[in-house]
Amino acid sequence: MDPEIAEWLKQQYQQRDRTYADVEAVLRLFHNFLVPKPETYTHDNGRSQLLLSLIGTIPIMYQSVTYNIPVAFWLPTSYPSVAPYVFVTPTALMLVKAGKHVDISGRCYHPYLAYWSNRTESSLAELIGIMQEVFSQEPPVYAKPNVTQQQQQSSPIIGGYPSPSSSLRPAPPILKYSPRQTAASSVSASQQPGVIPQQLQNRYPSPSPYGSGTQQLTPQQAQLYTKLQSALLEFNTASSREMDNLVTVNKQLNDAETRTKAELQSLRDFDAQVQHQNTIMTRCIEQLNLNIEKIRSWPEEPVDEIICGTSVVHNQLFELVAEEIAIEDTIYYLGKALSQDKVELNAYMKASAKTGKVIRSNFTGIIKVF
Structure with missing residues (x-):
């Protein structure tokens, strides 16, 4: 060999x-x-x-x-x-x-x-x-x-x-x-x-x-031979067509397999990106939870002590302005109650006169502060 x-x-x-x-x-x-x-x-x-x-x-x-x-x-x-x-x-x-x-x-x-x-x-x-x-x-x-x-x-x-x-x-x-x-x-x-x-x-x-x-060959044998030859030719022709179809189908299957593999690889890459972004998001959520727990552990501060002026004069001014705004709100709601007949005119006049005195007093206090 x-x-x-x-x-x-x-x-x-x-x-x-x-x-x-x-x-x-x-x-x-x-x-x-x-x-x-x-x-x-x-x-x-x-x-x-x-x-x-x-x-x-x-x-x-x-x-x-x-x-x-x-x-x-x-x-x-x-x-x-x-x-x-x-x-x-x-x-x-x-x-x-x-x-x-x-x-x-x-x-x-x-x-x-x-x-x-x-x-x-x-x-x-x-x-x-x-x-x-x-x-x-x-x-x-x-x-x-x-x-x-x-x-x-x-x-x-x-x-x-x-x-x-x-x-x-x-x-x-x-x-x-x-x-x-x-x-x-x-x-x-x-x-x-x-x-x-x-x-x-x-x-x-x-x-x-x-x-x-x-x-x-005898005539019968020749006739049989001709029939067999014709049948064999038809069989070969049909086999050739079937083989061509199989080759075409095989090519299509190979192309489909190639496309499927490419699509599968693309999906795998996309899945990897999603997993990466998911990991980053998980880390951010964990960091936010830590910050929230840290903030909750801080002691509570009194609001009245936080919101105040930097000096005694500023604190007086802050109180007078707050009281004036409160009086203005009171006059607004008294007028609204009078228009809806929920307050009598005499009571409204007395309250307005008293409020006016307070406003004048506050205004005088503000002038003194400055």
């Missing part, structure tokens, strides 16, 4: 040692036929994630002939707690044949994946052996009807995956799965890679188990 990929794997995966060991075991068995590389994997909910993938081909034995099936194994970051994602990846010259363990999109299903165990009983190499056995019984791909034999012979590389017969490297083994054996023990040390016949030009089986790789 490339050192950079190995270092990245050890940083991104939870059980890095187990994952590295399983990948190394597979690469030793399928050297240069399965290539590890970090690739972006899109989950069913639209979330994208960078995962380690093993992309290439695995050999199968179908009708005593070896075929190379293009596949891709994706390892989730929680591997081996979670089973790998297995896909058949047909080239431009092939089509996916949906069956018991493969859907129209190429996704592979098997009870071994459904009941995956993170213990040593389940491993990536053993999974590949099971996929080889399943594909040998029901091939997942077949050649397009309009691909001629001459086009298939023109290139030793089919769909970008290396063909064992086009290179000097031996073909990888076809693993045999046994429920009581591990993937490593299922391959005998003395097993030799099979030899691909020279006359075999199409390395992928035909859609029918009873026909050859170059067999033409």
Whole structure:
């Protein structure tokens, strides 16, 4: 394995040692036929994630002939707690044949994946052996009807995956799965890679188990193929629209999240300012309460002693002026009582005469003071 990929794997995966060991075991068995590389994997909910993938081909034995099936194994970051994602990846010259363990999109299903165990009983190499056995019984791909034999012979590389017969490297083994054996023990040390016949030009089986790789489709099969192709196109179009909508909604949610965080930060700043002002107000109230208690503790002073003149003369003047003001108030209220017939005229005249004498006496006293 490339050192950079190995270092990245050890940083991104939870059980890095187990994952590295399983990948190394597979690469030793399928050297240069399965290539590890970090690739972006899109989950069913639209979330994208960078995962380690093993992309290439695995050999199968179908009708005593070896075929190379293009596949891709994706390892989730929680591997081996979670089973790998297995896909058949047909080239431009092939089509996916949906069956018991493969859907129209190429996704592979098997009870071994459904009941995956993170213990040593389940491993990536053993999974590949099971996929080889399943594909040998029901091939997942077949050649397009309009691909001629001459086009298939023109290139030793089919769909970008290396063909064992086009290179000097031996073909990888076809693993045999046994429920009581591990993937490593299922391959005998003395097993030799099979030899691909020279006359075999199409390395992928035909859609029918009873026909050859170059067999033409019947009208019914062609009609069914057309319907499936149309349905797949409609599905892809609908999926693209839905994906665009999801991307738009995701962008809107991200923008709303950004605005919400900004508003939340603003509210937090405002709350901090309010708390600061509240602290200042509390301190001022406490200071005012202290001042009030201090004032209440002061002794009471007699008003008559506080409001007085600075000398005897000023005190006499103060008393005379106060008495004059009191007499004026008395005359005012006597006149008001007379107008309301509450006081008789004789009583009013007597009181006014007496008050007038007092006023003259006070006036004379004021003159003497000055």
